[in-house]
Every structure is written in C-alpha cells, then in structure tokens.
Amino acid sequence: MHQYPLSCFARTFAVRGLVVAALAISGFAVPMVAQAQAGGHAHMNTGQTPKDMHASMMNMQQQMDSVKASGDTDYDFAVMMRIHHQGAVDMAQMELDKGKDPQLQAMAKEIIAAQKKEIAQFDQWIEQYKKQKK
Template identity: 55%
Template sequence: MSAHAQSTPATGPATTPMSDMHKGATGAHDMKGSMMMGMEEMQKMPMSGNTDKDFAMMMKIHHQQALNMAEMQLKTGKSPEMKAMAKQIIVAQKKEIAQFDKWLAKQK
C-alpha cells in the first residue's frame, strides 16, 4: 500500500459518523410522524358545515405541520439552502396561523 493511500481518509457513507446518520434518520422519522399526526388530526376534526370555518381550521393544522417540519429541518438538516427555506417557512406559516386564529376568534 502506498503512503498516499494510507494517509488519505476514506470518504463516503462508510465514514459518516453514526451520530450524524442517526440524527438525519431521526429528523426524517420525526417529520413523517408529524405529517401522520397532522393528517390524523384533520381526519378526526368534526366538520362544522361552514366551508370558510372548516377551511381555516384545517389549514391551521396543515400550517402547524409545516412549522414542525421546518423546525426539524433546522435542527437536523445539512443543506444551507433547505435551512434558509425552513426559516422562511417558519416566518410565513406563523403569520398565516395568526391570521387564521384571528379570523376563527371572530366566528365564535
């Protein structure tokens, strides 16, 4: 074996630290879990018969799922581009959730 081969570290998945692989797998698993819980929540939500109210309630749940996923991306993601998008999503979704809450509060 040459000296160069001995001193050059291997690259690729085999050298990825286990903690990094676990962190990424956990993030993906958590995102899927968040989506499933949100879908369950929407399916269990009783419909009011008022299309506007039902839309606002279901979209609020949907936006909360997006927030959860974006927060997981910030914690476990690697891509600067995806992290930047996650930050934008958090700002936008929080604003829209507040708008839904304000509108829903007027409906009571």
Template identity: 50%
Template sequence: MSPLAQAQASASATASKSPMTGMAPMASGGMDMKSMMKDMNDKMASMQMTGNADIDFAMMMRIHHQGAIFMAQAELSAGKEPKMKKMAKDIISAQQKEIAQIDKFLAQHGHPMDKATK
C-alpha cells in the same frame, strides 16, 4: 365540550406542542417527518366538521400550517444544507403569519382558539 371546541382544542394543543414530542429520532439524528405528517393528517381527519366551509377551511389549514412549522423546525434542528435551512426559516415565518390571520378570522367569527382551551 362541543365537537367544534374539541377540534379547536386539538388544533390549539398542536400549536403549543413541541415538534419533538412523540417523534421518533431517525438514525441520522433528524426527526421522523413521516410521523409528523401522519400526526397532522390524523388531527385533520379526526376534526369534526362544522358545515361552515369557511370555518372548516380555517381549522384544517391551521392544523396543516402547524404541521409545516414542526417539519421546518426539524429541518433547522438536524438539516445541514444552508438552502434548506433558509427555506425552513422562511416557512416558519410565513406559516406563523398565516396562523395569526386564521386565529383572527376564527375569533371574529365566534370561534376563538383560546375559548377551546378553557
């Protein structure tokens, strides 16, 4: 598998991974958001760059946006404040739309996300 395909597979796996997988519950019943951030940063740091700024940006932002979704899902699961829960819902909606745009861009430029998972 090429380095780009490996990075796409990692990003695709991240997109389908439950936000609860591998995350340590906190004493408050919430999720360890620091672990979520570390996981996202590790995925971004290990991504093989292609040398194409547009593709590299799209791949990195996809991982970043998926991390934001996981954190927002954790807030919905354990948060108490209505304003923060609304913000989490808004973040999920916005980030999912942007991930769809990123996936469309990658597919149009010969880097479809589904190709990486085959």
C-alpha cells in the same frame, strides 16, 4: 344560511384531498429534485429524520381527521389550514434542528415565519367567527 352545491361530507373530503395533495407535492418535490441533481443517488440521512418527518405528518393527519365538519366551508377551511400550517412549521423546525443544507435551512426559516403569520391570521379569523356565532 348559505346553500352549497356540495354536501358537508363532499366538501370535507375535497378540502382534505387538496391538503393531502399539497403535502404530497411539497413533501416529495425536494427529494426528487435532490435525487435528480445527484444523478439518481441522493444522499439520505440515515438517522431519525425520516421517521420524525413521518411522525409529524401522521400527527397532522390525525388532527385533521379528528376535525368534525361544521357545514361552514369558510370555518372548516380555516381550521384545516391552520392544522396544515402548523404541520409545515413543525417540519421546517426539524430541518433547522437536524438539516445541514444552507439553502434548505434558509427556506425553513422563511417557511416558519410565513406559516406562523398565517396561523395567527387563521387564529384571529376563527376567534372572530366564534364570537359572531354566539
């Protein structure tokens, strides 16, 4: 068994903090840029999209919160990042379904392709990890 300088709780807290920070940066970067480019008056879709995006992020956060730390940083990282990546796929799909901007539509397609590839890699790693632990 590896000795890690951080407790299981501290590692889990650190991983979740990094994921939340990444989401915050990626989630708020586009609206801030759009607002700046529009002279401070970015057009906001007044439909369900903000609520849907928020619900998607809350679902992802609930899934991450339900994960019990295993004490193995590699495994915990793979499980948490898989959830995070699925959240990105879900949000990108909302952009494809409801968005209008061609540049963001193209980005959403790229995000879905890249994140699905990485989800498959995480799934494969997790499966191998579980087989080795038996």
